[in-house]
Amino acid sequence: xxxxxxxxxxKNNGELWSHARGGTPQLVASxxxxxxxxxxxxxxxxxxxxxxxxxxxxxxxxxxxxxxxAQAIQSDPAIEPKARLILDNAREILQKCTGRRTPDWRKIPxxxxxxxxxx
Amino acid sequence: xxxxxxxxxxxxxxxxxxxxxTRPTLRHAFAVQVNDSxxxxxxxxxxxxxxxxxxxxxxxxxxxxxVEQAKYKIPVPTPFSQHNARTLLADCFYDNVIVHRERLxxxxxxxxxxxxxxxxxxxxxxxxxxxxAFAQLIHELVGPFSDFGEYFEQSGxxxxxxxxxxxxxxxxxxxxxLPVDSGDAGSPA
Numbered sequence: 290x291x292x293x294x295x296x297x298x299x300k301n302n303g304e305l306w307s308h309a310r311g312g313t314p315q316l317v318a319s320x321x322x323x324x325x326x327x328x329x330x331x332x333x334x335x336x337x338x339x340x341x342x343x344x345x346x347x348x349x350x351x352x353x354x355x356x357x358x359a360q361a362i363q364s365d366p367a368i369e370p371k372a373r374l375i376l377d378n379a380r381e382i383l384q385k386c387t388g389r390r391t392p393d394w395r396k397i398p399x400x401x402x403x404x405x406x407x408x
Numbered sequence: 409x410x411x412x413x414x415x416x417x418x419x420x421x422x423x424x425x426x427x428x429x430t431r432p433t434l435r436h437a438f439a440v441q442v443n444d445s446x447x448x449x450x451x452x453x454x455x456x457x458x459x460x461x462x463x464x465x466x467x468x469x470x471x472x473x474x475v476e477q478a479k480y481k482i483p484v485p486t487p488f489s490q491h492n493a494r495t496l497l498a499d500c501f502y503d504n505v506i507v508h509r510e511r512l513x514x515x516x517x518x519x520x521x522x523x524x525x526x527x528x529x530x531x532x533x534x535x536x537x538x539x540x541a542f543a544q545l546i547h548e549l550v551g552p553f554s555d556f557g558e559y560f561e562q563s564g565x566x567x568x569x570x571x572x573x574x575x576x577x578x579x580x581x582x583x584x585x586l587p588v589d590s591g592d593a594g595s596p597a
Contacts (some may be wrong), residue, residue, distance in 0.1 A: 291492055294478040306444065309478030311495075314444045344518055351519070351553040387517065 290388050293317050295340030299333045343386045350379050354394040363395065414502060415572070417468065419541035423548045429459045435471045456499070458550050471499040472550055480513060483528045487563050488515040495524060498546055508573065512543055514551075520559035521547040526574060533565040536572030540565075 294309040303320040320336070322329050352358060353376055362372045376394045383391045409417075436453045443449040457473035474497045482489040493515045500508040513524040523543035525533040540560070547556045 291490065294492060294494065307479075308441070310439075310475040311477035312479055313442050313446045316444070347517065347519070348552055355553050 292340065295344075297337050297340055299337050305336060343383070346379055346383060347387075350376070350383060350391070350394065353379075354392070359395050409502065411507060411573070414468070414500070414507060415538060415542070417465065418462070418470075418500070419538050419545065421462065421545065423545065425463055426460045426549055427463055428549055429461065431455060431457065433457075433459045433471065435459060437474075456497075460546075460549060467503045469501045469504075470546075471501065472496070472546055474499070476511065482513070482515065485530070486528050486533075491516050492518070494518065496521065498542070510539070510542055512546060515559065515563065519552055520554045520556060521551040522556075522560060522563055522565065525565065531564070533563065534568035534570055535565050536570040536574075537567050538572035539570075540567050542572075 293307045293315060296308050297305055297317060298308055299305045299320070303322060304316060305318040305320060307315045307317050309315070322332065324332075353362070353372075362376075363369050380391045380394065433455055436455050439452050439454040440448050441450050441452050454474060456471040458471075460470040460472060462468040475494050476497050477495040480493045480495045482493050484490075493513055496512045496514055498510040498512055499506050500510065511524040512521050514521050521543060523535045523539040525535060527533075544556045544560075
């Protein structure tokens, strides 16, 4: 599954543009805002940052799935329960965003530390 | 030092031989930004995410990670063609002078940094051995935590005895060919 590369920038008129390096800006969508006026600036930032946010989460998940990191997390009872919640949640969000199965961070083999596989 | 000696020095190293300096790198460059009509709109600064310095010879540094093409299209049916890819620059410096520019491709939603083939073919992508070693070094130093070997194999790339850097811009012989510059910037004094 492909998506329009970031960074995305939104104009005040609701047009969402991709300003990807190496090309001319590309219109991604035109948004009609609804709901509370006070939420719009925040909503705009969330939408603008979504591509970079997902890619950053992807990389963080890969880091957490490193055997030595996963092992360190699991061996510390002070952080393991919370970390498990956070990482399981991150996994669900990545699956939702990419449409691909994301392996459990505790079960990625050391010799093949690849995050995603085609669903 | 010749360019061949320079590149051989780099690919004979391991990640432990390098220091990685993250931003600020003091390697800022101007980047012209265009509007949606393709007209120049403004000039921004851009900066590579990291500088690599060879511990045993600090004359050798690499500015790595600047995105060149954020929407790079890997042709169908090449593996990873269905996922986002981008090309990255690895600018190699000798005594603070750029002497070589290597283009890399970040595939599978930026999950692995691989060498950028000069041409994509329907079968295997032959890649010069030195180019493979260079890309693997960069991947291991600053790339995501993924397995370079696994991705290299899955991508259909195969190591070859092709010269690196390419002496001249090769002719485009395949119908899947994409325009890619060899990117050689010269040789050190």
